[in-house]
Amino acid sequence: MKKYNKTITDDQQFKRLIAYLSADRDEHRFDVVVNIDDQILVIGDWNEYSDLGSFINQFENSHNIVIGFDDEFIMCDECYKYLNHVSYPSDDFVWSSDCTIICGECAKKDSSDVIENLMNQNDKAFPEFMDTTDLINAGFKCCEHCEGKMAGMHTGMNDTPQNTIDSFCENNDLDHIENEYDYIFVIEGSNPFMVQYSLYVRKYE
């Protein structure tokens, strides 16, 4: 009788794993996607397949593969990169004006849409990862007395977008900021307990 003493190499095992994950089955489905830097991202519901998840994790260093939950990742509508929006800090992304999701890299390439989408609103802000030089180039400037504002859970962090606007109006003798200025809030720092922000304004021509 012929004896088989074949050792399966790491590479062969990995190829089988990818074939298994990529196969279409009724009982479950994984999405195997190639992300930036050739990282192989396997998205699925790992609560039910934790053993398989542990098996995959052993290839993380040798084959650049990682697992993610299906509700943890979103795709950039420009470059199709997958972003983790749940971890802290999460990957950088913004919503564009047509409600698509744009990763930080793509948003930085053309900030005009981002600015348009965020200005004149109290519940949105120019994110920390963007470059405020883009705002200055678009005609905005940081207001005196309206920088380094803090909203958070520690004592004294009581600023709000509305009271920041109110104090700007008071200092500039305005009834309503919209009468003379476009404005945009800019996040300068954040952690799970606080946000530091400033107000930038642009006077109408």
Ligand SMILES: [Zn+2]
């Ligand atoms: Zn992108």
